[in-house]
Amino acid sequence: MxxxxxxxxxxxxxxxxxxxxxxxxxxxxxxxxxxxxxxxxxxxxxxxxxxxxxxxxxxxxxxxxxxxxxxxxxxxxxxxxxxxxxxxxxxxxxxxxxGPAAAAGAKININTASLEELGTLPRVGPVTAQRILDWRKEHGAFTSVDELDAVDGIGPKLMESLKDLVTVQGG
Structure with missing residues (x-):
């Protein structure tokens, strides 16, 4: 083969x-x-x-x-x-x-990132990115990266892969 x-x-x-x-x-x-x-x-x-x-x-x-x-x-x-x-x-x-930020060593701010920016994260497609935006709109800014766990579709494995690529600071 x-x-x-x-x-x-x-x-x-x-x-x-x-x-x-x-x-x-x-x-x-x-x-x-x-x-x-x-x-x-x-x-x-x-x-x-x-x-x-x-x-x-x-x-x-x-x-x-x-x-x-x-x-x-x-x-x-x-x-x-x-x-x-x-x-x-x-x-x-x-x-x-x-995403480009992850590739460059910078983190993506989940409080300010657009749908497109969130979609560049590993294993985050358009549906999950939209859920992050919806959660943010409904609950306000994330106070910690660990709050991503509250977003539908983000389980322990995805959370583990994202925690070092995202931040809630600076926005």
């Missing part, structure tokens, strides 16, 4: 136990794809039209299990990742991405 995702068939869509992921970057058809729960990064790339000829697949963990609501960014070879989705090889996050 080859390690090229475009050589494998796309996973079927629909039904119970589905994960929905946004595949962007160096793929044939960037966009939102639905895959069976338990699907892996290589299957999402395949469902998005396969890897582009210039895709830097070595920057991703192709065997990683996908998490619902994440964004998977496939960088091009030699690419400096765009601000909205910075590739972080070897991070072990299901989205294959981390």
């Amino acid at each position: 080859t390690d090229s995702p475009d050589s494998l068939p796309a996973a079927p869509e629909g039904g119970a136990g589905v994960v929905v992921v946004h595949v962007a970057g160096a793929v044939g058809k960037p966009g939102v794809v639905s895959l069976p729960q338990g699907s892996r990064v290589f299957q999402a790339i395949s469902a998005a039209g396969g890897a582009a000829p210039n895709a830097e697949l070595a920057a991703l963990n192709l065997a990683e299990v996908l998490t619902d609501g994440t964004k998977l960014y496939v960088p091009a070879m030699g690419e400096t990742p765009p601000p909205a989705a910075s590739s972080q090889p070897g991070t072990g996050n299901a989205s294959g991405t981390a």
